[in-house]
Amino acid sequence: MARTYRALAALLSYPTAELLTATAEIAAILKEEALLPATSHAAVAGFLREVEAADLYDLQERYVALFDRGRAVSLHLFEHVHGESRDRGQAMVDLLALYAEHGLEVAGGELPDFLPLFLEFLSLLPAAEARALLAEPAAILAVLTERLARRDGGYAAVMQAVAALAQAPRAGASAIPDDDPDDLAALDAAWEEAAVRFGPGESIDGCGTDRLRTRLRATQRDATTA
Numbered sequence: 001m002a003r004t005y006r007a008l009a010a011l012l013s014y015p016t017a018e019l020l021t022a023t024a025e026i027a028a029i030l031k032e033e034a035l036l037p038a039t040s041h042a043a044v045a046g047f048l049r050e051v052e053a054a055d056l057y058d059l060q061e062r063y064v065a066l067f068d069r070g071r072a073v074s075l076h077l078f079e080h081v082h083g084e085s086r087d088r089g090q091a092m093v094d095l096l097a098l099y100a101e102h103g104l105e106v107a108g109g110e111l112p113d114f115l116p117l118f119l120e121f122l123s124l125l126p127a128a129e130a131r132a133l134l135a136e137p138a139a140i141l142a143v144l145t146e147r148l149a150r151r152d153g154g155y156a157a158v159m160q161a162v163a164a165l166a167q168a169p170r171a172g173a174s175a176i177p178d179d180d181p182d183d184l185a186a187l188d189a190a191w192e193e194a195a196v197r198f199g200p201g202e203s204i205d206g207c208g209t210d211r212l213r214t215r216l217r218a219t220q221r222d223a224t225t226a
Contacts (some may be wrong), residue, residue: 001124002122003033005130006123142168
C-alpha cells in the first residue's frame with residue numbers, strides 16, 4: 001500500500017486549508033516512498049512550494065478556472081472514454097462494485113471515476129494490484145498531462161507524476177475535444193450534452209471487473225490506432 005497515491009490525490013483535489021497545512025507531510029511521503037522518477041519528483045516538489053506559499057482563495061480560483069470551466073481536462077476518467085453516453089453509467093456502476101469489493105464506500109456526491117478518488121482507492125491496495133489498475137487508464141493520463149501542460153504547469157507536474165506511475169504512453173486519446181477554455185460559446189455547447197444515466201447499458205460480455213478493465217483500456221486502443 002502506497003501513500004504516494006493519496007498524496008497525489010490530495011494535490012489534484014479542490015484546495016482546502018487542510019492541504020496548505022499538509023504540504024510538508026506530502027513532500028515527506030513522496031521522498032520516503034521514492035516511487036516517482038527524479039524529474040517528476042522535482043516538478044511536484046516545485047508545485048508543493050507554490051501551494052505552500054499561495055493564498056487559499058487564489059488556489060481555489062485557479063483550480064475552478066482550470067477544471068470547472070470546460071471538460072477537456074476533466075478529472076472524471078470515463079468522460080474521456082465514453083463522453084456522456086450511457087456506457088459511462090455502466091462503467092461507473094462496475095467501478096463502484098470494485099470499490100465495494102475492497103470495502104470502500106463512496107460518500108457524498110462525487111462520481112466514482114473522479115481521478116483523486118480513484119487514486120485514494122489505489123492507496124489501499126497492494127502495490128502490484130494498484131500499479132495494474134492505474135495502468136488501465138494510462139492513455140487518458142497521457143492526454144491530461146499534455147493538455148494541462150498548455151494550461152497550468154503546476155497541475156501538469158502532478159498529472160505527469162501520476163502518468164509516470166502508470167507508465168503512460170507518450171500520446172493518448174480522449175472522447176472530449178481539446179476546446180479552448182476561453183471560447184465560452186463552445187463551453188456552453190459542451191455542457192448542454194445529455195447527463196450521465198446510471199443503470200444497464202450496452203453490455204460487454206464478462207463480469208463487472210473485466211468489463212471495467214475493457215472500458216478503461218478503450219482509449220489505449222484508440223491511441224495506438226490514431
